[in-house]
Amino acid sequence: MNTFRFPARAEWEKLTKRAVDNQQDVMEKVRPILDAVKNHKDKAVRELSAKFDGISLSSFQVSEEEIRKGCLDVDSNLKGAINSAIINIRKFHESQKQPVRKVETAPGVVCWQRSTPIEKVGLYIPGGSAPLFSTVLMLAIPASIAGCKEIVLCTPPGKDGKIHPAIILAAHLTGVTRIFKVGGAQAIAAMAYGTGTIPKVDKIFGPGNSYVTAAKQLVTLDGIAIDLPAGPSEVEVMADESADPDFVASDLLSQAEHGPDSQSILVTNSPELAEKVKKRLDEQLTLLPRTAIIKKALGNSRIILLKTMHEMVSFTNLYAPEHLILAVRNPEDTSDEIVNAGSVFLGHYTPESAGDYASGTNHTLPTYGYAKAYSGVSLDSFCKKITFQEISRKGLKRLGPIIETMAEAEQLEAHKMAVSLRLKNL
Secondary structure, three states: OEEEEOOOHHHHHHHOOOOOOOHHHHHHHHHHHHHHHHHHHHHHHHHHHHHHHOOOOOOOEOOHHHHHHHHHOOOHHHHHHHHHHHHHHHHHHHOOOOOOOOEEEEOOEEEEEEEEEOOEEEEEOOOOOOOOHHHHHHHHHHHHHHOOOEEEEEOOOOOOOOOOHHHHHHHHHOOOOEEEOOOHHHHHHHHHHOOOOOOOOOEEEOOOOHHHHHHHHHHHHHOOEEOOOOOOOEEEEEEOOOOOHHHHHHHHHHHHOOOOOOEEEEEEOOHHHHHHHHHHHHHHHOOOOOHHHHHHHHHOOEEEEOOOHHHHHHHHHHHOOOEEEEEOOOHHHHHOOOOOOOEEEEOOOOOHHHHHHOOOOOOOOOOOOHHHOOOOOOHHHHEEEEEEEEEOHHHHHHHHHHHHHHHHHOOOHHHHHHHHHHHHOO
């Protein structure tokens, strides 16, 4: 990791750049994939899977027998951990339910909003370099709570044409209705347009690499909704002299091991801590198996020394990290100043890994700085909000003249007439 010592504010923007800076180039590579799937359906998916994943499958869908065997193949300790995580994630997302509240905005005028589930949702689960069964929990649990009728899951299989048993178990336990062995941009296209085998969905969820992110953004042009731009993972650790360098180093490494285009940022006002963290990174790296991936990710990463806590907060809000760890003396006070972040982890004993797996919050979060405008996935992500209104005769008598005046001012006479005719009938 390169260290930047007390950069001027004019340099901050450059220091917020992600590993994949030119997304336009990626989009140009993804467009032909989407067009192929749109026009040639299952045939294109089969050919693209062979080209990019090196596998040839006679059937994309995971069979009932494969589901049964996959569930049996998961270690009992992991089953217990998954079930414990499910309880916490379900509890947190259940708490997000909102009762219907009718509001009388004026006498005789009643308005309300009702949450209605999206009928068909598609979940993309990365599985190339690591089987992210935890993402199944983060997406399928709120989808199930919301009441989505069809929950389709796509994930890339291994070279043996099989899906990791933990992904199958997580899908089985959380209400996924159909599982398909397809990954990459072609999986996003398949769920967006339908292929004959893989059904078309109304909204697509899930993180992925830059190609998956580009595919999700492009299918929105064809009217397919997506959760948010969730690409390569990233973390910022904001740390002062009170931080434990071992903890900080492990947090930076945990994000770097996601993939070579992941990014880890340390922002600190302590030169001594920065030096200690660099040493701990080297020491801890020798203990980890995904060394090659981590080293590439650390090449995209940086340590930034700033003078004050105020500067650290300002830089953080400019960077808008997916994950933010506040390894500082007064994390609650500092958290009040954070306005741009996907998920925040307060204090020295709250590792980002907790949110990835089992604390209960959702780990599908905005990256690339999109936390300035997007929220992470929640129960509401799987719902539509429909508004209702009912006006009594008395209510229209009071509200009608207001509507008439406004409609006339906008020169929309038919709007005025719709009210005037009713008023004459009162």
